[in-house]
Amino acid sequence: MKPVHVGLIGCGTVGTGVARLLIEHGHMIEQRTGVPIVLKYVADLDKDRDRGLHFAPGVFVDDAWQIINDPQVDIVIEMIGGVTLAKELIASAIRKGKHVVTANKALLATQGNDLFRQAATAGVDLAFEASVGGCMPVIKSLRESLVGNQIQSMVGILNGTCNYILSKITEEGLPFATALSEAQVQGYAEADPTLDIEGLDAAHKLAILTALAYGMHINFEEIYIEGISAITPLDIQFAHDFGYCIKLLAISKNRGNAIEARVHPAMVPLDNILSNVSGSLNAITISGHAVQDLFLSGYGAGMMPTASAVISDIADIARNMRFGAPGRVPAMAYQPDQIRPIPVMPVTDIVTHYYIRFAVQDRPGVLAAIAGILGDNDISIKSVQQKGRKSNGHVPIVMLTHHAREADVRKALTEIGRLDTVGPAPVLIRIEDDIQED
Amino acid sequence: MKPVHVGLIGCGTVGTGVARLLIEHGHMIEQRTGVPIVLKYVADLDKDRDRGLHFAPGVFVDDAWQIINDPQVDIVIEMIGGVTLAKELIASAIRKGKHVVTANKALLATQGNDLFRQAATAGVDLAFEASVGGCMPVIKSLRESLVGNQIQSMVGILNGTCNYILSKITEEGLPFATALSEAQVQGYAEADPTLDIEGLDAAHKLAILTALAYGMHINFEEIYIEGISAITPLDIQFAHDFGYCIKLLAISKNRGNAIEARVHPAMVPLDNILSNVSGSLNAITISGHAVQDLFLSGYGAGMMPTASAVISDIADIARNMRFGAPGRVPAMAYQPDQIRPIPVMPVTDIVTHYYIRFAVQDRPGVLAAIAGILGDNDISIKSVQQKGRKSNGHVPIVMLTHHAREADVRKALTEIGRLDTVGPAPVLIRIEDDIQED
Numbered sequence A, B: 001m002k003p004v005h006v007g008l009i010g011c012g013t014v015g016t017g018v019a020r021l022l023i024e025h026g027h028m029i030e031q032r033t034g035v036p037i038v039l040k041y042v043a044d045l046d047k048d049r050d051r052g053l054h055f056a057p058g059v060f061v062d063d064a065w066q067i068i069n070d071p072q073v074d075i076v077i078e079m080i081g082g083v084t085l086a087k088e089l090i091a092s093a094i095r096k097g098k099h100v101v102t103a104n105k106a107l108l109a110t111q112g113n114d115l116f117r118q119a120a121t122a123g124v125d126l127a128f129e130a131s132v133g134g135c136m137p138v139i140k141s142l143r144e145s146l147v148g149n150q151i152q153s154m155v156g157i158l159n160g161t162c163n164y165i166l167s168k169i170t171e172e173g174l175p176f177a178t179a180l181s182e183a184q185v186q187g188y189a190e191a192d193p194t195l196d197i198e199g200l201d202a203a204h205k206l207a208i209l210t211a212l213a214y215g216m217h218i219n220f221e222e223i224y225i226e227g228i229s230a231i232t233p234l235d236i237q238f239a240h241d242f243g244y245c246i247k248l249l250a251i252s253k254n255r256g257n258a259i260e261a262r263v264h265p266a267m268v269p270l271d272n273i274l275s276n277v278s279g280s281l282n283a284i285t286i287s288g289h290a291v292q293d294l295f296l297s298g299y300g301a302g303m304m305p306t307a308s309a310v311i312s313d314i315a316d317i318a319r320n321m322r323f324g325a326p327g328r329v330p331a332m333a334y335q336p337d338q339i340r341p342i343p344v345m346p347v348t349d350i351v352t353h354y355y356i357r358f359a360v361q362d363r364p365g366v367l368a369a370i371a372g373i374l375g376d377n378d379i380s381i382k383s384v385q386q387k388g389r390k391s392n393g394h395v396p397i398v399m400l401t402h403h404a405r406e407a408d409v410r411k412a413l414t415e416i417g418r419l420d421t422v423g424p425a426p427v428l429i430r431i432e433d434d435i436q437e438d
Helices: A013-024 A026-033 A064-069 A084-095 A105-122 A138-145 A160-172 A176-185 A200-214 A233-241 A303-322 A366-376 A406-417 B013-024 B026-033 B064-069 B084-095 B105-122 B138-145 B160-172 B176-185 B200-214 B233-241 B303-322 B366-376 B406-417
Strands: A004-009 A037-043 A075-078 A099-102 A151-157 A244-254 A259-269 A281-288 A292-299 A351-361 A381-386 A394-401 A427-431 B004-009 B037-043 B075-078 B099-102 B151-157 B244-254 B259-269 B281-288 B292-299 B351-361 B381-386 B394-401 B427-431
Touching: A004 A013, A004 A064, A004 A303, A013 A026, A013 A037, A013 A303, A026 A037, A026 A303, A037 A064, A037 A303, A064 A084, A075 A084, A075 A303, A084 A099, A084 A105, A099 A105, A099 A303, A105 A200, A138 A200, A138 A281, A138 A292, A138 B138, A138 B303, A151 A200, A160 A176, A160 A233, A160 A244, A160 A281, A200 A244, A200 A259, A233 A244, A233 A351, A233 A394, A233 A427, A292 A303, A303 B138, A351 A366, A351 A406, A366 A381, A366 A394, A366 A406, B004 B013, B004 B064, B004 B303, B013 B026, B013 B037, B013 B303, B026 B037, B026 B303, B037 B064, B037 B303, B064 B084, B075 B084, B075 B303, B084 B099, B084 B105, B099 B105, B099 B303, B105 B200, B138 B200, B138 B281, B138 B292, B151 B200, B160 B176, B160 B233, B160 B244, B160 B281, B200 B244, B200 B259, B233 B244, B233 B351, B233 B394, B233 B427, B292 B303, B351 B366, B351 B406, B366 B381, B366 B394, B366 B406
Parallel strands: A004 A037, A004 A075, A075 A099, A259 A427, B004 B037, B004 B075, B075 B099, B259 B427
Antiparallel strands: A151 A244, A151 A281, A244 A259, A281 A292, A292 B292, A351 A394, A351 A427, A381 A394, B151 B244, B151 B281, B244 B259, B281 B292, B351 B394, B351 B427, B381 B394
16 A cells, blocks of 8 residues: 655654654554554754654655645644644745644634635645544544534634633632643643633634534634633632532533634533533533434643643544545544535624622611612522622622623623612623523 | 435334435535535334424335335445345445445444455445444544544443433432333333343443444444443442442453443442443443543434434435545444454453442351452452341442452352352442552
């Protein structure tokens, strides 16, 4: 069988994992695919780092363009991250008729529509299983396994850093800043954790999944994003008392003529399987009209789990090459000419349950005033509790609402904020509670 | 695009779901695959049953052979179940160069080696995603997503009937027979439930997965099988006190030169995600050297979840036909000439933790005698508790062992059974406890 030649650009953590699997397990991969896969090049600027791998002479290069320009290279693996250079390399590879594998969600979420169009025109595969959920086959499931399903919703834990931090706060009662520092020490958070903790990374992934699920263009800019830095041990404790834990969720729902797409901390019922996903794991529940709920969980980051997903893409492309079948499965799940524009709803239009914590003065009439304003805004209260102790002259009051429209909730909170008896900045956490409809 | 013609043989529950998806969602499936899929025939002996579907004239036939003999039919969907006729139909379809989709695990577990060989020789696809785990993409994950992984183990809940019954016993304290009756009333168990409750169905599925995971022939006869009919509310309660629930597990482990493959009730730690899989759900944890643990869960039976998996197979084959790529992914994960014989270990050679419940006379020296025999057989005790109340002159003593060899445990139980002070038939339940190694 004619071998497939692969060039790897970027040999950091995941790139090293990919090289290792190709070098150490190439025989097994060939036993399965029937195609020998040759790692012809590994390009990285850092020559001296010990990767625990022995490359044959000529394999390790410092110039990525050597890979792009070698006509023998069939598949380019982009593992450098970032947007500008990565896009340039991928677009050049596509123009030269090479297939591409990437795990670069930031790139695909922002430039994917353009790149997928170029790949389709050139008749090459652009594969990206590792961009969402690491080793979880969520892209393959949406594109292939669920092909007979109208996707109704996806609810995922797609950022291991946030999940690790929230688990730490939950299990050890640490304040956010301490939990973040621990995550950094343990290698679960970057030195600059902004992309993760502010929810952008999860939103990049949600943008990709949402487009795949509903047959629409990638629409990252329309996703509502809220990070986890305001989550306190107090709210996690109160959530627990009500039967919930708090997770950073990526949520996408098919509302017929529009899509809900949002990333924010949310309360998850303790008896929902997502509440069992702790530490740096990822997970997703995909609901389709035929399957009902399909649940996947696995490591969403890390050297070998992510490399495993990259290898599955390389193998898919190698199989396509063997049979002359590039484009056999369209990159974005739907045939390129079938992708439609579907609007993303503004977050103010969503309807869900809310947890609201007010700091109020401990005197008669306060609750009546708050409840009155909520009622005037069509928000009905499911449960109210005065929780915990007085601090700074205020006591916490926690309310759970029935289904309410986000615009109404925001308007009510603004009005309530004007009351003299209510402290500043109530805490608002959405509840993801489809199991317990009321 | 040239349409693909499908003939469905057997229009019972799942067959009806398949027909419904093809009729009602054919457009969406074409938007994704790029191939029109035409349901040319539906064969069933029962013409009068109301399936809620309108078939065009000539589609519904009562003779399965009409489908096999029509040269225009590209894909035959075998949904009649059973072994003899199903095998004859599938083998004939293969000989005529047709691709085949089936969900028939009993057939594949016992005759699969032969059928897969025939399909490979004929150059047609024989697809079976729906045979294991219903809507969970476990076959596709093993064949494609985990292609870079040495599979280390699989631990699954693969029979929804047993899981439903065990959940009922756990949640409501019902005796087995009552829980089984309720499952029958609710439609979760057949009138003759033997295949399910005796573990054969789960073992059929495990036989298929084991072959796929390790690149070996299907070896159903070698699997150790024990059903759930001896499980009592008492043992479930005691298990809970120790931090476990009881599930019917299908377990397959790569031990290097041999494979462990067994189906039996087992104790699962309550903090393991498998313990959250209740009711008629299925789930599996697949461990690979790169991914670590990948967890899937979804409905393993029922009309639409199973039909969804059948549709994914039809779509895969349609895509292969479009590109002239049948056999692109080998049916049994490895290229046919790479499948090796790997022996299955006798269950007496496995090493695990055990829960043992004895009924003993409540007098001094009994525990010492039991402990002595266990010690003489290299079995060390992790925990002993005298639990519950006296009945028939005996009190229950429950022991958890450290790692022990099954042969040693069986020998010790025989010796203990000869003691005058110990009642007959101790209860032995294996513990699946890799998380809490000691």
